[in-house]
Each structure stands twice: as structure tokens, then as C-alpha cells.
Amino acid sequence: LVPNFPAMPNLLFTGLPSLIAQFNLGLLLLLHNSQLMAYGAIKDLAGYTVAGYTDAIFIVILQGLAFGIQPLVSQAAGAKRYRDLKFLMEMGLKITLVYGMAVWLLIQLLPRQVAMLYTGGQDAELLAAAVSSLTLNLAAIPLEGIIMFGIVLLQSMARTRQALVISAAKTTLLLPLIFLLPLWWGRDGVLLAQPATVLLLTPPLCWLLWREWRRLAQARPPATRAAPWYR
Secondary structure, X not given: OOOOHHHHHHHHHHHHHHHHHHHHHHHHHHHHHHHHHHHOOHHHHHHHHHHHHHHHHHXXXXXXXXXXXXXXXXXXXXXXXXXXXXXXXHHHHHHHHHHHHHHHHHHHHOHHHHHHHHHOOOOHHHHHHHHHHHHHHOXXXXXXXXXXXXXXXXXXXXXXXXXXXXXXXXXXXXXXXHHHHHHHHOHHHHHHHHXXXXXXXXXXXXXXXXXXXXXXXXXXXXXXXXXXXOO
């Protein structure tokens, strides 16, 4: 139970991407709420709440997968079991993409039915605002899942700097987009800021994951010493 002060900076740095990700979530809600009040109405804000809750359900389920696989990835990376690490990366990314596409199809094909789970069908204006928020704000939800899972993968493989850059870039890109896009498209510009950020972040994240994949494919597993003949 004695604190190990020299080890604390590295531990804090390793957890920094997760801290920034949670900060991004709070900033995302704050900026969207303030901008929707500036470029829309109360019902637009209520409609965005529907998209926010739907996104939260998607993220919570995905976090269960990501945080469940995280210790397995860390163990495989630490033990240099490259074959197991590649399998975990491939499996996790495939499940994340399939799950994200299923949610995206549900939202895009049945936005009215999804919105009515929250709002009912009595208020036509509120329902229209909720449908608009679902289809626009969650337009890139499969890629949003890939980014979240990719950050967890990089963090698990001790690629803390890369994970930190992606997490920080999410905030850095969102800030100008959420203020500039509404100048051209009004309320829809506010709702499109998040998917635009996700689209810009996806190529560099995929490149980082592809580089890790190539490194694992070219790496050789550590040599194991043969047991003596007399055992």
C-alpha cells in the first residue's frame, strides 16, 4: 500500500486518453445545446436529446465490448503473443463495424419509429425535430464506434501517444466545425458537426491501426527455450 511515486506519471499518462474522451463527451453536449439554442428552438434541443440518448445506448454497449477486451489485448501485447493480438484486433473491429452498421440502418430506415420511443406521436414538431437529429447527428455512427474502439486498442497496446492525439484531435476538430457549419446550414450545421468530425478523424485512425497490424504481421513471436531432455 506504499505509493510508488516514480511510477505515477506513466500511469497517469496511460489513462489520459480516457480522461480526454470523457471530457469530449461533456464538451459535446455543452456546445450542441448552446448552438441549438442559438440557431434553433427549444424543440430542436429536445430533438437532439433523443439523438443523444440513442448515441449513449450505442456507446455504453460498445464500451462493454471495448473494456472487456482491453485486458486481453494488453496481456497479449505484453507477452508478445502477436497472433492472439491480431485475432483480438480483427474480431473487435469486425464486431464494432457490424454493430455500428446495424444501428445506423435501424436509425436511417426507421427514424420515426425510433424517435417515437422517446417522444410519442402527439407533438408533430417535436417528432420532426427528433427525426432530423437522429438522421443527421448520427449519420456516421459506425465510424464513431470504430474511433472509440480504436482509441481503446491503441491505449491497450501501450500506444498512448497515438491514442492521446486522436482523443485530443476530436476536440480540436469539433470546436471550429460546430461554430462554422451553422453559419452556412443553420440548425442542420450544428447537427452535422459531430459526423463531420468523425469523418475527418477516421482516415488517420485507420492508418495508425493499419500500421500496427503490419507491424504485428511482420513481427516474430519470442523464441521459447526447449525443455532439457532430462525433465
